[in-house]
Amino acid sequence: MLTRRHFGLLAGTGLVGLAATTLAGRTASAETAKTLRIGYQKAGLLAVARREKTIEKRLEADGVAVTWVEFAAGPPLLEALNVGAIDFGWTGDAPPIFAQAAGANLVYVGAAPSNGKGEAIIVKDGSPVKAVADLKGKKIAVTKGSSAHNLLVAALEKAGIAFADITPVYLSPADAAAAFASDSVDAWSIWDPFLALAEARQPVRLLTTTADTIAVNTYLLANKTFAGANPAIVTKTITGLGDTADWANAHRGDVAAALTEITGVPSGPQTVAVERAVYGILPLTDAIVAGQQVTADRFFKLGLIPKQITVSEAVWSAPKA
Secondary structure, eight states: OOOHHHHHHHHTTTOHHHHHHIIIIIGGGGGGOOEEEEEEOSSSHHHHHHHHTHHHHHHGGGTOEEEEEEOSSHHHHHHHHHHTSOSEEEEOSHHHHHHHHTTOSEEEEEEEEOOGGGEEEEEETTOSOOSGGGGTTOEEEEOTTSHHHHHHHHHHHHHTOOGGGSEEEEOOHHHHHHHHHTTSSSEEEEETTHHHHHHHHSOEEEEEEHHHHOOOEEEEEEEHHHHHHOHHHHHHHHHHHHHHHHHHHHOHHHHHHHHHHHHOOOHHHHHHHHHTOOOOOBOOOHHHHHHHHHHHHHHHHTTSSSSOOOGGGGBOOOOOO
């Protein structure tokens, strides 16, 4: 059901009409899909794939067109995926956990390396906060349900600080940047290119990064109904992203230039973000799924999701060739 809440979340993305049209007829005709709708964020491999048309090249022979819908973060992207307004997307580790706990109609179809060094908890250089342990009693900006949310939770846990002992301030990246700049918050948990932009705008200190804190992945996801009816499209899309990853690893300068053009982020911070990124597409191994389960269990223990989930129940079984 497309609820008022769904309409509110989709309104900022321009997807309300698309979602309504989808509910009226897309699901019934999914088995003959001639269009793949991909949700993407301006940063990362999907933005490069869009520019290089690697997915379009893989699907062209099948007569499948590709359309792209931009999102500011993972949670609203997965809301659109759930209601069938898009068919495929890519997010960090936390958004699909929140989505699965809410009963979303989606499946994991692949994995990729995490943002690692490009995701961090930061404070201004003059802050009295010198380590994660010093965040007790502080206000920390973070996007709820994002991979940076998981970094914050895991870092506090590692430092022996209860999540209840900090005040999370849930903001979009743009609003969090303003709050951080104006000292309305004491710290910020954030990912690239927003991290690189913050580093370029003022002296900051990294308290910890995802690479230093927790072993996680990012994920390729699809609408469950669409994936079940169109396995070849999903498989070829993943293959196309593998092509993009290979190209990106060999052409980082070109990637930085392309993302500067796409995002409007100045070339300096964008180059920093690209240089510390890791590009690749990974199969959903038992170890990767188990790692995501650890994250889900952590979120449930803290009361951040309403029920315990089994991640493996949302893993897509690709048909064998």
